[in-house]
Amino acid sequence: MTSSALLRREAEPAAIAADTAEPTRAMPTPALPARSASxxxxxxxxxxxxxxxxxxxxxxxxxxxxxxxxxxxxxxxxxxxxFTNVPSPLAVHASFVKAIHDPHFLMHIALSCRRIFLGFSLAALIGVPLGLVMGRFKLVHETIFPVAEVLRPIPAIAWVPMAIMLWPTNEQSIVFITFLGSFFPILVNTLHGMSLVDPVLVRAAQCLGAQERAIFREVYFPASLPHIFTGLTVGMGVAWVSLIAAEMISGQYGIGYFTWEAYSLVQYADIALGMITIGVLGLASSLLVRAIGKLVMPWGRT
Amino acid sequence: MSNADARPAQGHIEVKDFALSYETIDGAVAAVTETNIHVKPGEFVSIVGPSGCGKSTLLNAVAGFLKPTAGVVTVDGEKVNGPSAERGMVFQQYSLFPWKTVRENVEFGLKMRGMDRSQRERAARTLLGLAGLEAFEKHYPDRLSGGMKQRVGIVRALATGPKVLLLDEPFGALDAQTRVIMQQILTNMWQRLKISVLFVTHDIDEAIFLSDRVYCMTARPGSIKAEIPIPLERPRQQSMMMSSEFLALRRGLMSLIREESLKAMGGEINDLAMQGLTIDLHGHSLADVL
The missing domain is CATH 1.20.5 (Single alpha-helices involved in coiled-coils or other helix-helix interfaces)
Structure with a gap:
């Protein structure tokens, strides 16, 4: 502070009152009077x-x-x-109109969504808590991280043969592959979020009487949420990539299977329809994750 | 203002034979050595010193974040073993929880204590009203100005009714005008609550204007160089900052700090050698400018 600044203030002692003088971004700007609808x-x-x-x-x-x-x-x-055999947009539209009245097509979609839901939910339910615990306790981190680092670079598609051996049913192995695809982005981003938690906030909580559990719940978890949601969004994208690959290779049913089958049956319009459906579903699920994120983090900054 | 009769017997900080050093590969590096300070119940005490002198280290030890290598920190005779709600702290970086609204931030300490929702809501509203912040209770900190954030920070630290309030350069990030207002607000709250305050700053004017006593620290490794009582009467007005009494205190503290700052910069500037220089700077010699 400079004494000249103090001098300037001296001239208007009334301005010392707590709630004046400070401009804030939060103040509503006075609205201009609107004259008409136009x-x-x-x-x-x-x-x-x-x-x-x-x-x-x-x-x-x-x-x-x-x-x-x-x-x-x-x-x-x-x-x-x-482009000789590529279906035209109008042909794809025609097959779309036919497909939405076909319960088989809707079942393919429903099954893929179910697999995504199961695989992604499992990944989130395991990945987020594991990341939080690993981020908080060094010993857990040092034990688990090396295994995760070795398994992480293996693409989910490379797990297909192993998954078929591991799981008794086809359905389970496809869900497992979807799970694997989204698990690592979720885990890694949660860990990253934990590593960025401002230590001053932890100190502030301690000074206010917070114990270990409360600090975890009230500081570490909310502070990591933006990164957790980044992980969930990325994880959702990878989940679809993994699911489609798994469905094409080992599947019965599912939108990936539908697309591959269309090729085998020389129904070219259905190939494009399958692809577009995958794109729309992937986009919709990413938007859903983002919307949930906004709902959970009303303080913004994402 | 003579509030000696009304002063509570709570909040007596005692730092005895205090030293703190960090372990490095080359051995221990002393941050603070041989330090003795105290804050009487209801007293406002500041610590000033050149940057890096360990004044924040000392404050963090009183808060319980750092363990002294030697000596002991006590509050009302009880040894400090870790952070606790008995010692409220205000940080330079505001440190509000961005995911909590202004009111939820203020409620935090009360929530930790297990107070039920409606009770702590009422308490937080009252406190925010005192600080002129009731209109912003539902805002997230993100949307507040620096001065408002720090007001929330102070209110939050006071909400649990701590015995002492520790402030670590709380107004360092604010512009000059806001800072003056914040000093006034802090003084008002302190006088109303009669709480002991330990205030760390590098701003000499701020330290004199606010304090009953000022400790001046030496350059690293820090220790107490001087203890200066501030006999200015209360309530203090901005106009006092131009009084001869204030300016004399300021000059004294300034020269103490200047000595230490030069040491901290690695060796003293040789004034004699400077006078030999004949570099002309718009009619001033370099020695004058320095």
Whole structure:
């Protein structure tokens, strides 16, 4: 502090009162009086310019993709890659309309979702607590981490033969592979989150009378949550990759199996339909994880 | 302000023959040596010193985060063995829990003590009202200014009714104007609660303005170089900072710290050698400028 600053303050002792003088970001800015609905609409557009632009560009880009796809397949372009047998967007649309009335197709989707749900939930239920405990207790970390490091680089697909040997049913081995795919990203990110917990916050909690268990629950866990959710989002993506591979190799049913089967049965439109379905399901589940994250962490900063 | 008669008998800090050193590969490195300080119940005491002198180390030992290598820290005769809610602490980095709202932050200590929800909600609201923060009880710390965050930090530390309040450069990260306001708020709270305060700062004006007594530490390894009573009457006004009494105290402390800061910078600057220099800096010699 400089004494000149103090001098300046001296002139207005009333400003010392606790709740004046400090500008804050939290204060609501006074709203301009809105004259009419059209003025309000204009303001809304001005405020949301960025979002509107992004939405517009996104739509245009998707449309352009469809148009390009349409013409490439319509004229059966052969230019390094061959579009000779590639189904057109309209053909895919037709098979989609047929498929949504077909209980088999819906069952494929339901089964894949079930496998994802089981494998991913198991990974989260084991990975998050394990990561928290490993992050808190050095001894556990030193014991388990080497094994995890050796197993981690093995892609889930490489586990397929082993999984078939390990588990009595096909279904179990597919869930196991989905589990493996999402387990490591979840574990590693949880560990990372734990390693970044601000020690000053732990001290602050101790000064307020918090004991070990309370510190774990009130400080370590919430402080790691943003990274835990990063792990869950990444884990969800890898879960789909692993699931589709497992379904294609060892599966009966499931959307990955559907896609592979379409190829075997020379139903080219169904290949694209399967692929798009996988994309949409993967996107939806990632969005779901993110939405849950926002719900669990209302303080933002993610 | 004479509140001697109203002073409670609680919150007597005693640091005796204190030393603290860190183990390194080259052996022990002393951070603080041969230190004796005390804070009487209800007293406001500051520790100033050059950066790296171990003043924060000393405060952390009183808080219970660090164990002394030699000597003992006691509060009301009881040896300090670890952190506890008896000694509230305010950190420079605010250290509010970002995942808790302002009110939940203030409630934290009471929750740890097992107070039920409605009771601690009421207590937190009252305290936030005293600090002029009731309108922000539902905000997350992320959305508060630095001064408001630190007000919450102080209120949170006081909520459990600690015997002593420890502050580690609490206003170091604030701008000058906010800092003056915060000093006033802290003084008001201290006078109302009559709690013992141990305050670490590198700001001499702040130390004099706030304290009953100031300890000045030597450069690393830190020890007490001087103990300066501040006889300025209370309640203190900003205008006092221009009084001759204040300025005399300031000059005294300033020269003590300057000596130590130069030592900390690795050897004293040789003033005589400086005077031999004839570098012209807009009409001043380098020696004058330094």
């Amino acid at each position: 003025a309000m609409a204009a303001r809304w557009i001005k405020l949301n310019k960025e979002r509107i632009r992004a939405l517009l560009l996104g739509t245009i880009s998707l449309l352009l993709f469809l148009v390009a796809w349409h013409f490439l397949t319509k004229y059966r372009v052969v230019f390094f890659v061959r």
